[in-house]
Amino acid sequence: DTGVSQDPRHKITKRGQNVTFRCDPISEHNRLYWYRQTLGQGPEFLTYFQNEAQLEKSRLLSDRFSAERPKGSFSTLEIQRTEQGDSAMYLCASSLDPGQGRNEQYFGPGTRLTVT
Amino acid sequence: SQQGEEDPQALSIQEGENATMNCSYKTSINNLQWYRQNSGRGLVHLILIRSNEREKHSGRLRVTLDTSKKSSSLLITASRAADTASYFCATDAWNNDMRFGAGTRLTVKP
DSSP: OOOOEOOOSSEETTTTTOEEEEEETTTTEEEEEEEETTTOOOEEEEEEETTTTEEOOOOOOOTTTEOOOTTTSSEEEEESOOOOOGGGEEEEEEEEEGTTTOOOOOEEEEEEEOOO | OOOEEEEOOOOETTTSEEEEEEEEOSSOOOOEEEEEETTTTTTEEEEEEEEOSEEEEEEEEEEEEEEETTTEEEOOOOOOGGOOOOEEEEEOTTTEEEEOOOEEEEEEOO
């Protein structure tokens, strides 16, 4: 396994369109996280999954955002009716269950979204 | 919302010098982690220190944690040009989601 992968790497869309991003975590990792990062800032937590269950969602996250991890493997993040303020880098990370004592997160390269 | 705050926001040093970055946080934590991010790329995990640990080493990295002051520091010794990157601390609270600071931008001049 070569690590966390994300697709696409770049996405340009017009305001009002829907977009969907995909993340493939490291295969043995049961935790999967989504973050958003804007220029000059650290990653902002959006949501995370333990296997297929979505355990937490940021209160700052608009209802236009939804994430799924249907089979506990890959995950998708959908943004509906995109706005210019959604332009950012969307990062995915995976980790082992913290209950196993190691919860270092391994990040993918990110998907850069530009809303015009 | 972000919890950790790194200080300084930017740091410029000469190759061979040591670089020290600080992180302060607000709430109780389970552990604290440091990550590096090269320009436009994903984050790479550097080191994790648990709340019951005070100091940890990994190669040229030294991390300290003072839970009474809610602060941590990352020391990079004998810096190299390849260390040029942004460095983030991330706090892992007992609910197991992580909060990142805004980062310190380190520039190491050859």
